[in-house]
Amino acid sequence: xxxxxxLHTHTLYSRHAYSTIEENVRAACAQNLELLGVxxxxxxxxxxxxxxxxxxxxxxxxxxxxRQWYGVRLLRGCEADIVDxxxxxxxxxxxxxxxxxxxxxxxxxxxxxxxxxxxxxxxxSVHNKDFTDNASKSRITDMYIKALSNSKVIILGHIGRSGxxxxxxxxVKAARDMHKLIEINEHSxxxxxxxxxxxxxxxxxxxxxxxxxCVSTDAHVSYDVGRFDNVxxxxxxVDFPMELVANRDEKSFMSYLPS
Numbered sequence: 001x002x003x004x005x006x007l008h009t010h011t012l013y014s015r016h017a018y019s020t021i022e023e024n025v026r027a028a029c030a031q032n033l034e035l036l037g038v039x040x041x042x043x044x045x046x047x048x049x050x051x052x053x054x055x056x057x058x059x060x061x062x063x064x065x066x067r068q069w070y071g072v073r074l075l076r077g078c079e080a081d082i083v084d085x086x087x088x089x090x091x092x093x094x095x096x097x098x099x100x101x102x103x104x105x106x107x108x109x110x111x112x113x114x115x116x117x118x119x120x121x122x123x124x125s126v127h128n129k130d131f132t133d134n135a136s137k138s139r140i141t142d143m144y145i146k147a148l149s150n151s152k153v154i155i156l157g158h159i160g161r162s163g164x165x166x167x168x169x170x171x172v173k174a175a176r177d178m179h180k181l182i183e184i185n186e187h188s189x190x191x192x193x194x195x196x197x198x199x200x201x202x203x204x205x206x207x208x209x210x211x212x213x214c215v216s217t218d219a220h221v222s223y224d225v226g227r228f229d230n231v232x233x234x235x236x237x238v239d240f241p242m243e244l245v246a247n248r249d250e251k252s253f254m255s256y257l258p259s
Contacts (some may be wrong), residue, residue: 088148
């Protein structure tokens with residue numbers, strides 16, 4: 001099984017990752033990848049004063065990144081936190097009044113709006129799940145489905161290791177019907193057997209329901225870019241159909257992006 005894209009990778013900007021964008025691109029080239037997604041965290045986890053717009057100028061300036069680099073096509077994305085039971089993403093309720101040089105911006109917009117206008121796609125994930133305390137299984141299921149309905153969200157990130165109880169079939173069917181992707185994430189393995197079993201359960205239902213998936217590394221260092229050893233073993237163990245791996249190559253994934 002050969003996978004030619006990696007759509008979930010992090011750089012130094014994410015603070016708990018260790019490589020530059022160029023180091024990740026070089027690693028992608030060495031792994032013979034066709035396509036690399038740069039998806040740093042868009043989240044309150046990065047800065048104590050996370051409402052300050054200037055912290056996010058990294059995203060504001062992504063237009064300077066080349067589309068082809070060392071023979072690898074580069075996509076501009078982020079991994080945005082789901083922050084409430086309505087499926088809203090980080091920054092939706094933060095008013096971005098000032099630009100990166102502390103001048104007022106004439107047109108009103110949220111921090112979320114200013115960041116995502118420059119991005120090709122979003123991975124929506126849950127990290128801090130405190131807001132789900134006491135939420136029912138159906139509420140959490142609805143939360144994931146509402147996040148999927150966001151037009152910029154193409155991938156639902158690492159739901160197998162979120163530790164949340166939701167109805168797998170409902171979320172998988174929603175992703176399939178919305179032309180979105182469920183992520184199976186290399187970084188999810190090596191934590192504990194419960195996460196592995198949950199990922200396997202989700203993967204089996206995706207196969208049975210005909211729902212395409214996205215396989216990614218969630219690499220936090222360039223060494224891990226394009227290395228899918230554990231995911232490939234899991235895919236092969238359940239005879240997962242390759243045609244349902246939506247990011248098996250550049251052409252297959254690009255059909256999921258808005259024109």
